[in-house]
Amino acid sequence: MTTHGLQGIGMTSQRTRARMIERLREKGIRSAAVLQAMAAVPRHVFVEEALASRAYEDTALPLGMGQTISQPYIVARMIELLLNGRPGLGKTLEIGAGCGYQAAVLAQLSKDVYAVERIAPLLEKAKANMRVLQQFNVRLKHADGHFGLPEAGPFDSIIVAAAGSAIPPDLLRQLAPGGRMVLPVGGQEQYLCLVEHTPNGFTETRLDPVRFVPLLSGTQ
Template sequence: MRLTSRKGESLAQLLHKEGISSAKVLTAIAKTPRELFLPDALKHKAYQNTALPIGQGQTISQPYIVARMTELLLESDNQVQTVLEIGTGSGYQTAILAQLFTNVYSVERIKTLQFQAKRRMNQLDLHNVKMKHGDGWLGWSSKGPYDAIIVTAAAKSMPKELYQQLNDGGRLIIPVGEENQQLHCITKRGDEFETKIIEAVRFVPLVAGDII
């Protein structure tokens, strides 16, 4: 399948108006057919700027949040080449990352979602993504350290394993909280971690140890 979508172009224009300024991110959004990542009954809502259910109690994130989190990675002080994604889900965020970074590693705890996402990467000829069925709280240490880590579910507390898998100068983008969630941008500076709160968000919870 060729990476192109006329409706995606309209979505990119909407996101630009919402404050997304990275031309690279907007181009990736414009080229990616979001309907491919949705159940048939919801494909007509693919280009709405909203999160949507994908089954198994999971959602495909709002396009604005996908774009904003990706943009934060591109704004890193270091050149980002290798990215770890925690929570593959439908694979939509994964597909955006794969168009912008050299190597993408993605961990998903639900096997059926991982299988579907892997098939979509093949359909889109995105072959720089490696996937693992496992506990996202533990990351994927054997492939690290990473220039950046992006977490697509909300953690009650910071997963310490992920800190240890960041390169110096690397960024961790993660939603934190339960009822009141905030998107955190954490940068590793030697043995210290600098945290910046970006904005309020709403994600499904990051579940630890429950691999299905």
């Protein structure tokens, strides 16, 4: 590993990471558990070495293949919505694992994380990153996220890191009773949607405007 190890130095140091957490607080992230999970994961491990000095900026960064590592605030916001009053996330499904950063944060709060990625080279990168972190409660699978992971469901929490024009019906079917799903929905105009599986069915709450890469079909 060439990104100055897990602890980091200079612009990837623990102090720089602490500043990121302060910015998240200032932007409205209130959950101590979420802030602790974000602080526990060295984001510089997940970005290209040339971008390591920018790892703790509150911005999305390119991963190649048209994909990005999500902005820290968005990761924290979506996970806070999933957690909100629950002691943990339980069994979690992530759609769009990318380089594995968000899965590593989810793993701090989940019993098990199942993360799906459609682009094989990105999946390999995520697997390598999990080995570096020794994150053993994350299972990564090369698959089309529209269909979720029925063989591992149902899930207490589902998080989607790409925007579809509607909520994929297979994901609704895999959301356990009492479970929550957070995902971006829309095309040109996107918003975060919180779905809750209540005794009376599914409720949907429309939240913040966002900008995500599109949720594409198939694998590559």
